[in-house]
Amino acid sequence: MLAYTIVLLGAGRVGQHLGPALAAAGHHVMHVWSRTLAAAQRVAASIPGATADTELAALPPADLYLVAVPDGAVPELLAAAHLPAGALVVHTAGALDLAVFAARPEVRGGVLYPLQTFSPGRHINWKTVPLCLEVAHATDAVLLGNIAASLSQDVRWVDSGQRLQLHVAAVWACNFPNHLLGISHALLTEAGLPWELLRPLIEETMAKALTQPPFSVQTGPAIRHDQATLARHEAAQGGHPEWQALYKHLTGSIQQVATGAAANNEAGLQL
Incomplete structure (x- = not known):
């Protein structure tokens, strides 16, 4: 070398x-x-x-x-x-x-x-x-x-253009999830619960995302349109209005992506 x-x-x-x-x-x-x-x-x-x-x-x-x-x-x-x-x-x-x-x-x-x-x-x-x-x-x-x-x-x-897109994708894959994990940690701390409770869930979520297209394995109340649970979740975050707003925005994004995927699948079947 x-x-x-x-x-x-x-x-x-x-x-x-x-x-x-x-x-x-x-x-x-x-x-x-x-x-x-x-x-x-x-x-x-x-x-x-x-x-x-x-x-x-x-x-x-x-x-x-x-x-x-x-x-x-x-x-x-x-x-x-x-x-x-x-x-x-x-x-x-x-x-x-x-x-x-x-x-x-x-x-x-x-x-x-x-x-x-x-x-x-x-x-x-x-x-x-x-x-x-x-x-x-x-x-x-x-x-x-x-x-x-x-x-x-x-x-x-x-090249520079690709690298910029890569950097944006890296922020979505690393920095934003870390912030969301920080919110999870804070909510558990407020409830007097240990952070370790989420370890198996986090590990399985990452394992699935690394082996399948992440949108295809989305779970949770947002994609199920479980309005009652979503409302209770928002109420439980009443002490953190900025987190409430983020929760609502991410819920909407999940539902929008799922709706778009369903529409594409339906169009494919019609063809």
């Missing part, structure tokens, strides 16, 4: 996981930058031989400059960073297209988007994480592809 020198720009959740993973894969992650020195030093301490700094004007030469900061911070970082002419600069954002590099035409832009959720203290099995790649120049595909393949067994070339 070819080993590359890498400068990591960002010491947040993605950088905390990605920097050590790249080092473990055999690459020389030589330098870590962050706005705060403590954050840069914390990530650098987990990478053998890495230095840490808060300066963007003194970046060492490298094969790859990996930008792992929030989407909104990427343009500002690119504008401020002292990058060698011809440098390969790759961001990790899901919803940011290659046009962000237009302001720095002297560098070669690219994307390495890891399709995973990252939290401190959680172990990530990088071999299973889909890595979605894109490059502005075809000649950079080999280098970026080699780095990605050293991390994951699931490497895909995905």
Whole structure:
């Protein structure tokens, strides 16, 4: 395997996981930058031989400059960073297209988007994480592809438009369900019931969704149009009007999707 020198720009959740993973894969992650020195030093301490700094004007030469900061911070970082002419600069954002590099035409832009959720203290099995790649120049595909393949067994070339849709889908699959699980946790806590009661239900729900089209296995009072139960549920959430409103909206969405599916099935039978 070819080993590359890498400068990591960002010491947040993605950088905390990605920097050590790249080092473990055999690459020389030589330098870590962050706005705060403590954050840069914390990530650098987990990478053998890495230095840490808060300066963007003194970046060492490298094969790859990996930008792992929030989407909104990427343009500002690119504008401020002292990058060698011809440098390969790759961001990790899901919803940011290659046009962000237009302001720095002297560098070669690219994307390495890891399709995973990252939290401190959680172990990530990088071999299973889909890595979605894109490059502005075809000649950079080999280098970026080699780095990605050293991390994951699931490497895909995905253009900016596809990646945006993927990122939206990921929010629906990860961030929104997590919020809904948080509401479930809070309601059980208020009732004096343990969160563990929902574990078998959550596990079966996820198992079904991963093996069948999720809309096709929808259950619950909404799809049954059980108005009495729906009314009792809404009343039980009286102390949380924002959750009541969300419950009503999701109920309507479930019913609308089911109605559309039924209409399509009926049309198919008539044909």
